Amino acid sequence: MADNNDDVPVMQKWLDNPFLLLFLGITIPTVLYIVWGVMEIANIPVAH
Amino acid sequence: MSAILPPAERLWWKQPIDKLEFIWVAIAFVWSLVMFGMMIWWHIYGNQNLSNETYKTTKEMFAAKAQAVVDQYTVRTETDQQVPVVKPPAGSDIYLIGRLWAWWPIYELEQGKTYKLHLSAMDYMHGFSLQPQNINIQVHPNYEHVVKITPTQSGTYSIVCNEYCGIGHHTMVGRMYVK
Amino acid sequence: MATTYRICPRSGLQFDTEAEKLMRFHAVCGVLSLLVGGIMALGVILTRWPAVHLLSADVFYMVLTAHGIDMLIFWIIFFEMAVLIFASSTLLHCRLATPKLAWLSSWLMVLGAIMTNVAIFQGESSVMFTSYVPMQAKWHFYLGLILFAVGALLICFIFLGTLVVAKAEKTYEGSIPLVTFGALTACIIAIFTIASGAIILIPTFFWSIGYIREIDSLMYRVVWWGLGHSSQQINVSAHVAIWYAIAAIVFGAKPMSEKVSRTAYFLYILFLQLASAHHILSDPGMSSEWKIVNTSYFMYFAVLASMIHGMTVPGAIEQAQRLKGYNKGLFEWLRKAPWGNPAFSSMFLSLIGFGFLGGISGVMMGAEQLNMLIHNTIYVPGHFHATVVIGTTLAFMGLTYFLVPVLFKREVLFPGFAKIQPYLFGLAMYIVSLVMMGAGTLGVSRRHWDMAFAGAPMAYEWPGAAYLMMGLTGIFGVVAIVGGAGWILQIVLSIFFGKKLEEGEIRSTPIPLTLPPPAPAGAAHPPATPGTMVLALIFLTAFILYYFVNWKYLSSLWGLS
Numbered sequence: 140m141a142d143n144n145d146d147v148p149v150m151q152k153w154l155d156n157p158f159l160l161l162f163l164g165i166t167i168p169t170v171l172y173i174v175w176g177v178m179e180i181a182n183i184p185v186a187h
Numbered sequence: 188m189s190a191i192l193p194p195a196e197r198l199w200w201k202q203p204i205d206k207l208e209f210i211w212v213a214i215a216f217v218w219s220l221v222m223f224g225m226m227i228w229w230h231i232y233g234n235q236n237l238s239n240e241t242y243k244t245t246k247e248m249f250a251a252k253a254q255a256v257v258d259q260y261t262v263r264t265e266t267d268q269q270v271p272v273v274k275p276p277a278g279s280d281i282y283l284i285g286r287l288w289a290w291w292p293i294y295e296l297e298q299g300k301t302y303k304l305h306l307s308a309m310d311y312m313h314g315f316s317l318q319p320q321n322i323n324i325q326v327h328p329n330y331e332h333v334v335k336i337t338p339t340q341s342g343t344y345s346i347v348c349n350e351y352c353g354i355g356h357h358t359m360v361g362r363m364y365v366k
Numbered sequence: 367m368a369t370t371y372r373i374c375p376r377s378g379l380q381f382d383t384e385a386e387k388l389m390r391f392h393a394v395c396g397v398l399s400l401l402v403g404g405i406m407a408l409g410v411i412l413t414r415w416p417a418v419h420l421l422s423a424d425v426f427y428m429v430l431t432a433h434g435i436d437m438l439i440f441w442i443i444f445f446e447m448a449v450l451i452f453a454s455s456t457l458l459h460c461r462l463a464t465p466k467l468a469w470l471s472s473w474l475m476v477l478g479a480i481m482t483n484v485a486i487f488q489g490e491s492s493v494m495f496t497s498y499v500p501m502q503a504k505w506h507f508y509l510g511l512i513l514f515a516v517g518a519l520l521i522c523f524i525f526l527g528t529l530v531v532a533k534a535e536k537t538y539e540g541s542i543p544l545v546t547f548g549a550l551t552a553c554i555i556a557i558f559t560i561a562s563g564a565i566i567l568i569p570t571f572f573w574s575i576g577y578i579r580e581i582d583s584l585m586y587r588v589v590w591w592g593l594g595h596s597s598q599q600i601n602v603s604a605h606v607a608i609w610y611a612i613a614a615i616v617f618g619a620k621p622m623s624e625k626v627s628r629t630a631y632f633l634y635i636l637f638l639q640l641a642s643a644h645h646i647l648s649d650p651g652m653s654s655e656w657k658i659v660n661t662s663y664f665m666y667f668a669v670l671a672s673m674i675h676g677m678t679v680p681g682a683i684e685q686a687q688r689l690k691g692y693n694k695g696l697f698e699w700l701r702k703a704p705w706g707n708p709a710f711s712s713m714f715l716s717l718i719g720f721g722f723l724g725g726i727s728g729v730m731m732g733a734e735q736l737n738m739l740i741h742n743t744i745y746v747p748g749h750f751h752a753t754v755v756i757g758t759t760l761a762f763m764g765l766t767y768f769l770v771p772v773l774f775k776r777e778v779l780f781p782g783f784a785k786i787q788p789y790l791f792g793l794a795m796y797i798v799s800l801v802m803m804g805a806g807t808l809g810v811s812r813r814h815w816d817m818a819f820a821g822a823p824m825a826y827e828w829p830g831a832a833y834l835m836m837g838l839t840g841i842f843g844v845v846a847i848v849g850g851a852g853w854i855l856q857i858v859l860s861i862f863f864g865k866k867l868e869e870g871e872i873r874s875t876p877i878p879l880t881l882p883p884p885a886p887a888g889a890a891h892p893p894a895t896p897g898t899m900v901l902a903l904i905f906l907t908a909f910i911l912y913y914f915v916n917w918k919y920l921s922s923l924w925g926l927s
Contacts (some may be wrong), residue, residue, distance in 0.1 A: 151200035153542050154628050157529050157550055160635050164554035165561070168592070168639035172660050174560065176588045176643075178650065183651045184240035186249075186331050188616035190544040190621050190682075191457055193879060197540045199624035205892070207899045208622050208681060214906065215673035222913070226658050226734045229917070234925045235735055266823045289823075301925070305649070311501050312583055313812070314655035314742045318826055320923055322808045323741035325584045328500065332650030337925030345492075345826035346763030349742040349811035351494055352384045352424050352465070357815045358822040 196268035217297050224283075237324065240333040249331055251306040253282035265293060272364070280305060283346075283361075285326045287353060290329045290361025298341045300364050306332045314350030317363070323349060339364040369461055369585065375870040377615070377772045380877060382655035384465035385455040386711040388774060391472055393766070394861075396444035397854060399479065400759075403436030404850050411847065415840020416642025416817060416833050423815040427492040431815060436492070438754065439514070439597065440479045445762050446552060446604050447472070447521045454528035455547030455609065455838035457535075460537040460878050463527030478514030481506050488864030496594060499570065499581040508571035512564065519560045519898055520555045537880040544621050544628065545586065545614070548607025551631045557602045558639050562592025584651055596641040598754055602672070603634055605761040607714065609679045612713040612764060619682040619763050625905070627678050633671035637663040638649060644728075647737035676721045676905070680714075681898040688893040696897040708784045720757030723799050725751060726909050736916050740814075744836075746807020752799040755846075760792050763853055770857060776864030780856050787856070791849030797842040805835040 144152075153159055194204055201301075204212075230236055247338060261271040271292040275281050277300035284291045286309035306315055308328040315324040324334065348359035370383045412420040421429060455462040462468060482508065485491045491503035529550070532538060542550070566589040573580045614621040614888070621627045643660030663669060680700075687699030704710050727749040727824035731740050742745060772780050778784055797925055810817060810832050817836060820827035 148200040151198070151541070154200075154547075154632060157526060160550065160632070161526070163553050164444070164551075164635040164639075165558050167636050168558055168596075168642075171664070172640050172642055173565075173589060173592055175656055176646075176660075176831065177585065179652050179656055180357060180584055180588065181332070183241050183243050186244040189608040189618055190616045192543050192574055193538050193540045193881065194544070194624045195620075195881060196624075197881065198804055199541065201679050202623060202625060204626055205895070207895055208626060208907065210680065211677045211899065211902055212626065212670075215670050218688060218910070219670045219908065220675075222669075222733070223658075223662050223665045225917070227660070229735050230654060233921070234927070235738070235923050236654075236927055237648060237650065237735065237738055238927060240705075244495075268823055270823075289620075290595075312498055316809060316811060318743065319811045320828070321739055321743075321807075322923055322926070323648055323738055323743060323809075324740065325587075329582075330584060330650050335927045337716065338677050339924050345824065347809070347811055347826055349814065350498075351427070351813040354822075355820055356428070356813075357423065357817075360819055360822045360826050362823050362824045 192361065214303065219278070238332075238334045242331045242333075244307060244329060244331040246307075246309050246328065249305070250284065250309065252305070253284050256280070256282055261292075262295065274303070278302065282307075283315070284309055285348065285359075286310055288348070288355035288359035290348070290359065293362045293364070295364040295366060296338050298338055301335055301337045304334045304336050306334065306340070311347050311352045312350050313352055316347040316349040318345045318347055320344060325350065341365045371684060371873045371876045372869065373558075373871045373873065373877075374772050374867055378646075379456055380459050380770060380917065381773075382455045382461050382876075384387065384468075385451050385462040386773065388462070388465070388468055388472060392444045392448035392451070393477070393478060393769065393773070394450065395472075396441050396762075397857060399436045399440035399588075400850070402483065403433050404847060404854065406430070406433035407843070409433075409841035410846050411840055413815065414836060415843070416483070416836050418840060420602050424489070424492070427494075427813075428489055431492050431494050432486045435486065438495055438728055442601055442754070442758060442762075443518050443597070444475065446556070446600055447475070447603050447610070448519060449471055450521060450525040450549050451555055452533070453546045454525050457543050457546050458528070458538050459876050460528055460532035460535065461876065463524050468524050471524070472759040474506075474517035474520070476512050478510045478512070478517060480510070480514065482510030485510060496590065497641065499573070499586045502574055505574040507580070507880050508567050508574055511909035512567050512571060513561045515563050515567070518556065520825040522556050525553050532712050536878060537876060539881045541624075543900070544624060545607045547628055547631055548603055549612060551634050552600045552603035553598055555603055559596035559600060560647065561580045562589055562596065566590050566593070584649065587649065588646055588652070591642040591645045593637070595645060596639045598750065599634070599641065601640065601754060601758040603631070604611055605720070605758045606675045607719055608761045608765050609675070609717055610682075612709050612761075612768070613679055613683050613686075615768060616707060616710045617683050617686040619686040619915070620892075622678045622681045622892070625795070626674060630674040630678075631828060633667045636667070637784050638668040640664060641668065641732065644732045644737070644805075644897055647734050648741040651757060653852050656735065661732050661734055663698050669725075672721075672725060676717065676725070677898060677902045679717060680901065681895040684895040684898045685892045689858070693893075696900055699897060706785045708767045708788050709764045712760050712788040712792065713765070715788055716757055716760040716764065719752055719760070719796055720797075721905055722908060723796065724752035724757050724821045727803055728753060728910050729909070730913055730916050736920055739916065739920060740806050742811060743806035744810045744812045745803050747812050748799050748802030748804075751795060751802065756792060756795050756799065760788065760795070763791070764788065766857055770860050770864065771867055774861050774864075775867045775869055776860050777863050777867060778856070779860045780853060783852060783856060787853050788847060791853060793847055794842045794846035794849055799844055801835040801838040801842070805832050805839065806863055808832040810833070810836065826859060886893075
């Protein structure tokens with residue numbers, strides 16, 4: 140019984156997988172906040 | 188049977204949701220979208236949007252630009268420190284320097300006219316806090332931030348520094364006149 | 367390494383002996399940090415109280431730096447590490463992965479905390495909690511924070527390792543408990559937080575010893591807030607988990623829906639950290655697109671999640687109480703709640719204060735344009751005293767009342783004081799947060815030694831109402847400190863002198879968790895929760911009104927474009 144998890148819905152499988160959650164929880168803020176933010180700073184034009 | 192034990196139903200994802208709980212989630216979702224839309228709506232219809240026009244600059248370059256405006260349009264000086272009071276023509280570019288521990292110079296602006304206010308710091312970061320209007324903007328060294336401002340009420344305004352900048356931070360207050 | 371397991375006779379919880387020692391160690395380190403931070407709070411509040419104005423400017427800024435770091439970093443993260451260990455090894459009936467490494471990490475955290483405190487109290491590192499460049503602290507200020515962060519990061523990985531061990535050794539069936547899931551959320555956010563901190567603090571450390579010439583101030587602010595704000599999002603995830611835990615412990619409450627609560631946590635995992643942008647809204651150089659997407663947690667999905675938790679926690683309590691027969695009217699379940707039990711009253715005051723004061727103000731100031739009204743004013747500390755003190759610290763205090771007998775095996779001394787402590791501390795903090803926000807709305811600056819601007823050539827005069835509110839901040843701040851100091855004293859005395867309680871059975875093997883038999887088909891539905899719904903609608907009304915009042919206020923300002 141224990142390892143027969145064919146009937147578990149996909150979403151529940153995702154939420155039961157800590158490493159998938161870890162991946163998403165690091166990637167999303169890194170891309171949207173840090174990487175995008177650093178790109179904004181790098182693209183500030185120089186005054187003349 | 189509780190939050191500190193594993194879910195009692197193995198397939199908890201398939202459990203039905205309580206009706207009131209579902210209604211609350213729906214309300215909260217709609218409210219979230221309203222608040223998100225509000226910021227975009229204000230960009231289109233609102234009159235108070237902080238400009239993001241910014242340039243990388245140097246302290247020397249920014250100080251020189253400010254000095255040029257001060258040299259051209261100074262009408263008098265104030266206080267023991269002889270801070271220049273500068274009356275630039277409406278619509279012009281004006282430069283405000285934040286440094287330890289003063290805002291320099293003092294500007295005299297016309298009510299209802301728009302000016303391009305350039306902000307930069309000479310040493311640490313400073314905080315532009317216009318009182319009693321309560322407009323607060325972060326000021327960085329080596330960045331020139333260009334904000335279009337339109338004073339709508341006349342009076343004497345103070346510029347308090349509200350970013351901690353060392354031991355004399357509390358003496359860093361500037362002034363601005365609107366006539 | 368073989369360990370033993372203790373079954374607590376009071377709670378039925380099963381503790382891995384090594385994990386138990388670690389939890390006690392982290393709880394004690396946390397309380398010590400709170401003690402230092404609390405003494406500093408007294409210096410801060412007695413200086414910002416205009417009629418008292420106690421300290422000189424240089425001491426004030428030093429004390430304020432220590433207050434911020436000891437409270438916002440050391441106290442909460444030490445306590446959260448104890449929560450992570452509890453939620454993994456205890457709740458999963460599992461041994462803790464790599465206890466030796468856990469001890470090494472814990473000592474690294476202690477070393478870092480001491481090093482940073484030493485740097486601050488030597489007096490040349492009064493750079494505030496945020497340590498913005500180009501203002502420079504001494505090298506050991508940064509190094510201490512880095513060591514502390516490395517220690518905390520290792521414990522996060524030990525938490526994840528323990529989840530793997532529990533799964534591999536089959537110590538539980540099905541999915542992890544909701545509280546453990548909340549701790550997992552906290553752990554994931556902590557890893558992002560610490561990584562951001564490392565990215566910016568390591569170069570800043572090298573800058574402080576002269577190996578790097580310059581750190582860009584805007585780059586520093588953007589990346590540093592990935593640490594500074596996200597660290598407070600660890601708190602949110604952790605204290606929401608504690609709300610669920612206390613509801614479960616005190617009422618035997620069952621989550622209204624595992625699916626909804628876990629989905630809400632999932633939204634935290636995805637989006638909560640983006641709110642770091644709240645601090646950059648009035649900065650130059652970042653586009654409005656970046657600001658709006660990040661500040662709104664990607665369309666307010668994390669606010670949605672908080673609103674869900676804010677309803678499902680009291681909802682679960684209402685269901686549990688109605689099942690016990692407190693069914694009269696809308697609110698009998700709430701009236702008949704154990705208001706004298708400090709674990710419950712702390713948790714409930716935490717929930718209400720976090721939502722009404724911290725939540726609403728946080729969303730208001732997190733709107734891109736509205737931020738200009740309050741950026742760097744004392745409104746900001748008003749907001750985060752509602753979230754971090756009322757929300758997090760009060761929840762941690764409540765949990766500690768439960769942990770003293772369970773973890774330290776001592777009876778809590780002074781039960782009469784325990785009954786009122788949450789109200790004394792919590793309600794005083796409610797007022798402190800409110801009046802600070804009031805003063806901030808009038809423009810009063812944060813991190814400012816003298817609101818009278820002594821010595822300024824062009825001093826500004828704040829309105830009388832601002833002085834009144836800062837005076838009230840002082841008075842109720844002192845009351846809150848009395849409530850907090852009383853708690854520390856009570857807990858420390860209880861741990862040393864409280865009546866010793868029975869230890870319980872010690873085993874060499876853990877007892878695995880088993881699922882109860884499934885409820886029979888056609889079992890009664892859990893009762894509806896109209897009382898909670900009414901509370902939620904009152905909250906929503908307050909939220910909408912306050913939100914739009916501030917847009918109205920913004921529209922009266924000078925034109926900006």
